[in-house]
Amino acid sequence: MKIRAITMGISLQSPQVQEKIRQAADFNHQIKSFLAQQGYEVQTTRIATNPWCEYLPGLSPPEIVSEVQKIEQICQSLDVSFFNIGYADSPEQIAIIPEINSNTSIIYCSSKIGSLATGIDLPNTRESAQVIKRISQQTEGGAGNFRFCAWANCPAGIPFFPASYHEGNASFALGLECSDLVMQAFSQSSNLTEAENNLKSIFVEEVSKLDELCQRVAEKFAIEYRGIDSSLAPSLDKTESIAFAYESLGLGKFGQPGTLAISAIITRVLQSLPVKLCGYSGLMLPVCEDVGLAQRANEQTYNLTDLLLYSAVCGCGLDTVPIPGKITVEKIEAILLDMASLALKLDKPLSARLFPIPGKQAGEITEFNSPYLVDCRIFNVE
Known part of the structure; x- marks a missing residue:
């Protein structure tokens, strides 16, 4: 298990924010060092703020x-590589996001729908x-x-980007990368009941240790601990693919019958852990951030509707899903409406991070130039 993100949440009141960002960056460095001393690999440290319209008014x-x-x-001068300015919550604010996006490189943001x-x-x-169309x-x-x-029903304090935003006093939260624990649990299981029991046993042991350490950090630095987002962030390591972990149970390839049942099992375990939970705390299935998910997308064992x-029954919604570059705004809107309808009907946080790929059609392969993304077949959304 790795720590994908230590995310510090701060509230800003004006654009003159250098001192607060410096304090947040210093804290992230201190907690990263502390956890590293305890044997944890911390992949990224991040900062998220209250919605930017609150500190950039008028x-x-x-x-x-x-x-x-x-x-x-300011962030770059402090070696901060991930900074989230929160969400936009009106059409006028949302319309500015493509210009923010194209004129920055480490700034993340979202829209509330x-x-x-x-x-x-x-x-x-x-x-x-x-906005999705324009950014593409x-x-x-x-x-x-x-x-x-774009998101619906997402609370403050999610440590994962881009949906992250902050409310209240300064606090920190952790996002995990722990698909290796799923592979470990499932590879030792001969049926679904055993898989669920093994998964819960392993997660309770591992995440409880980390939760106790975070409580100590909160006391040591006198800062609020928001919790752990137990969601299964993906891995680019083939041996830790969430899709391949599913398949180790012998019910077929990811996307075939049984996938929904396994998703429900994983989510049930993640949401029942006896620790302070925050954020999505569900199962992430980001198509272009997991080697196995990308491979099964290439084989068309599942689609966007799946x-x-x-x-x-599980995770954060539609994440890093490649779609045709010529998709209409109306079709993107329909996808967002479906996602939001699920979020509100089921009272769960869901978001959509969609990738229209310019010049490419359904069935063609993406050509990302990113250390965070795996290339795969573009989904058909007709």
Whole structure:
């Protein structure tokens, strides 16, 4: 098990934010060092803020882009590589995101398209679809959409980007990369009952240790500990693929019958851990961030509708899903509406990070130039 992200959440009040960002960066360094001393590999440290409209009010779109660029420069001077400015929550704010995206390199953000209190926000959903399309056209290979998602019903304090945002006093949360534990548990199991029992036993032991350490960190540095997002972040290591872990149970390839049942088992375990949980705490199935998921996408054992189905019993929604570059805004909007409808009907946090690939059609292979993404077949969404 690795720690995918230590995410520090801070509330900003104005664009003059260098000291707060420095303090957050220092804290991340301290907790990373502490956990490394305990034997944990920490892959990234991150900072997330309250929604950017709260600390960049009354500015024109060009002024907002300029201020966000200044924040990025501060981050880069402090060796901060992942910074999330929170979510946009009106069509006017959402419309600025492509310019923010194309003029920065480490800034992440999201759009809010639904909540239990207000239902699905149709104007925000429409504008978010337009933003996904515009980002795909304005960034090389459409890769800018790696730093943007649309979400519904997501709480503050998610440590995973791009849906992360912060509320309240400064706090920290952890996101895990632990698909290796699933492979370990399932490879030792001869049936689903045994698989679930083994998975719970391994996760309780490993995550409880980390939770205790985080409690100590909170006391040592006098800072709030938001919790652990137990979601199974993906691995680019073939031996740790979540898809191949599924298949070790002998029910066929990922996407074939039995996939939904296994997804439900994993989620049930992740959400029942006796630790302080936060964020999604579910099963992530990011197509382009897992070698096995990408390989099965190439073989067409599952499709976009299947991923939505799995979201009904598990994870975070539609993540790093490649779709044709010529897809219409209306079709993207429809996908977002389906995702948001599931989130609100089932009262769970879901997000959509979609990758329209310019110049490519369904069935062709992506050509990402990214250390975080695996190439795979583009999904058909007709």
